[in-house]
Amino acid sequence: MESLGGRVESALEPIDTTTAAGRFQRGMMGEYAAFQSELIGEGWQETHHNRRARGLPAIGGKRFGYHWIRNQGETERYEINPEQAGVLAWMYAAYNSGSGGPGIARELNRRGITNAREKPWHAKTVRDVLDSGFGAGLLRRVPVDADGVKITGPFQQIVWDQGAHPAIITSDEWEKYKRTRVQRGQQHPRRVAARYTLSGLVQCGDCTAAMTRRDRTGNRERPYVQLICRRSTDSGGVCMVTVSEHRAIDAVKQWLTELADDIGDAAESARRSEHLQLTTRATAEEAQRELDRIDKQLATLRRHLIAERMTEAEYDQTRAELLAEQQTAVERLALAKQQAATEETEPARVVALGLLAEWDTLPVTRRRDLLSRLIRKVQVTPPERRYGLAGISIIPAWAPA
Structure with a gap:
């Protein structure tokens, strides 16, 4: 600032920077401020190292999936x-x-x-x-x-x-x-992130090559998009199997309709199903953690008995209580697994319901993700007669490979 013709003055300290003593005093104050700043920084570094040594994040705070426990008197x-x-x-x-x-x-x-x-x-x-x-x-x-x-x-x-x-x-x-x-x-x-609804799902039924997307008109308002066997366009020597993208999507939606049977409150059913699956999984994981904790406590209990830190009567009573808790946890885990298995018998229908109900509002990436859960491939076969329409068959994800 001074090199540009300015001057620094303090509103609280009477420092005259035109004298040697004033400039010395200003320098001392600057060094003391730097010392305080570095001292605070070293304190924070020591705190961070101490937290990491205890297995905690260097900076506390909430973490998604966890409760942050920091009550007075508790670790x-x-x-x-x-x-x-x-x-x-x-x-x-x-x-x-x-x-x-x-x-x-x-x-x-x-x-x-x-x-x-x-x-x-x-x-x-x-x-x-x-x-x-x-x-x-x-x-x-x-x-x-x-x-x-x-x-x-x-x-x-x-x-x-x-x-x-x-x-x-x-x-x-x-x-x-x-x-x-x-x-x-x-x-x-x-x-x-797939750009199109059927990206990576359509396959040529003649040579098993993937089918590529081609816009035949270039008209954005009324495009005519064909799906063409990639091998026929890249190397030739095979039948050029083609189908309009519109026909392929209609075939997929028809297949979803047959899978779903009815479409009552489809979107809400899909949301409830996904929420139930999350809840069931959380319950199973919590029960498994409870079983692991009880196993550790039983092992510790046996060591206390061997070291004669407790009487056999105390050991028997505590062991009986832990075994009762263990049985409860086993039953919870079995019930959660049974519910998960029940949910796995119906996800296709539930996903199909939600997908059909929200087909026009879902983003392409989400629509493509849901289809990949149900469909392994959309197979397009050559027409049976000349100038006929290509055959379209849907191979579900659960079909034998």
């Missing part, structure tokens, strides 16, 4: 939130199955599920929650430079440490997410 910890845990597990499963961050965010917002800060979801918040690895029982390291500024790097360079909180997803599911995440980064966005 700070994170415990699983049963309602959010099933949703978080579904988010990982949806991403591993082909859904992207925007699609997952839209689905969560459609269901009225908010994030940890009780705000609507966005693609970035979905990605941040999944990338953190917190749901896998891990803590993400946040690298900083010499000035303490966060360094942002690619996903492949992230390092995670084991946390003290329980995991919601398994290590296998986490490893699958990491592989899928890296593969997604190497793919073209169109392969991740």
Whole structure:
């Protein structure tokens, strides 16, 4: 400022910077302010290291899928939130199955599920929650430079440490997410988020090659789109099987109608079914965690008896109580699995109901995702007679390979 002709004055300290003593005093004040700032920074660094050493995130706060326990007189910890845990597990499963961050965010917002800060979801918040690895029982390291500024790097360079909180997803599911995440980064966005309803589903019934989409008119208002055998256009030597995209979609919708049988309150049925599946999964996981806890307590109880820290009467009474709790947890787990099995016998019909009811309002990526749950491929066969129409058959996802 002074090099540009200005002057710095203090409203509280009588410093005359035109004298050597005044400039010295100003320099001392600046150094003291820097000392205080660095001292605070060192204190925060020590606090962060201490928290990480205890298996806690460097900075506290709410985490989706968990209750943040920090009551006075209790050890700070994170415990699983049963309602959010099933949703978080579904988010990982949806991403591993082909859904992207925007699609997952839209689905969560459609269901009225908010994030940890009780705000609507966005693609970035979905990605941040999944990338953190917190749901896998891990803590993400946040690298900083010499000035303490966060360094942002690619996903492949992230390092995670084991946390003290329980995991919601398994290590296998986490490893699958990491592989899928890296593969997604190497793919073209169109392969991740389908641009068309039948992307990747239509197959030539003559040579089994995929069928590509061609607009024959170039008229955006009234296009005529054909699906053509890719092998016939790329290399020739095979029958050129074609079908209009409109006919193929009509065939798919007719198949969905036959699968659904009736269409009463379809969208609501689909939402209730998905909510029930999330609840059932959360109940099963909670019961399994209860069984694991009781097993550990039984093992500890046996060690206390061997070390003569308790009498046999105390051992028998405590063991009987734990066995009763174990039986209750086993029954809860069996009931949850039975409900899950019951739900698995009807998901096709339920998904078909919701898909038909909201066909025109669903985004293409969501519509394509729901179709992939029901349909393995739409097979197009050459016409039986010249100038006839190609045959279309729907191969369901549950048909033998």
